[in-house]
Amino acid sequence: MTRIGVVVFPGSNCDRDTLRGLELAGAEAVPLWHEQGSLDGAAAVVLPGGFAYGDYLRAGVIARFSPVMRAVSAFAAEGGLVLGICNGFQVIAEAGLVPGALLRNRGLRFLGRDVHIAAEQLDTPFTALLGDGRALRMPIAHGEGCYYADDATLDELERDGQVLFRYVRADGTRAAVEGDPANPNGSLRAIAGVRNGRGNVAGLMPHPERAVDAILGSDDGLPILRSLVEAAARAEQGRGAIPVAAGVR
């Protein structure tokens, strides 16, 4: 069974849901404590939601300097699959693993409710099993989710297919930037998720792990996690031995 690591920072609060979601997606999901310098042989790593280190100073910034993040960065540099969800997205953005930054929501409020997103790219390790670009329903829960990058970077992201998910209305049409409840935080170009240039690191603000069973109101998030698990299994087979980032434990 493919092992996927879920990083646990002090203040992470979606780690259990993420471990459970990955198990439902067919993985052996293991927690990775923030003080460890090794990824315990994980074939992919997920950074879950929460408030790592209390979100002090700026969401994600203190987590960036933790021992486990050194291992995650080295793993990503080798082409390892990394997914950041919500606060995990903020952490990998602060670490420079994906482009852009997450600003305070345009409306200043912390928002916890369902939104719709659609995948822009369907041939990635994070979206391959979505089938099509239909609207996916899943919750958001964040105060700083307004995606920002300068215009030149945004143009580059669009051109290179690095915009992974966009906020859409229930009918699948793209949300506006301002004054449209379908874009909950006012993200530029309605961007809900991006990936790096190499395509092995991705982040999104909505929570796929909170939409993995009909009893939760939606299971639209499950194919995202299943895509990751399948891609990780393929990467593991392709590589033979799993490259484990230099341990400093």
Next chain:
Amino acid sequence: MSTFRFAVNVLPKDGILDPQGRAVEGSLGHLGVDGVSAVRVGRRVELTVEAGDEASARAVVDRLGQELFSNPLIESFEVEAR
């Protein structure tokens, strides 16, 4: 070694959306204040550095300003000796 006191003022860069600044500006009418604009809300970090001289102390603070206290994509900072 001596100790040096600094403050680092971090502000959203010009042109970057600052919803807090906008909210503060929006409240001014309720206070009966007008003629105030371009409100930006940032963060101030005060710290003491032990170093051989002020220049090396300031180099440490500059590095912290760049790598930790600000996100250069969206914020700028100024170092102030105290």
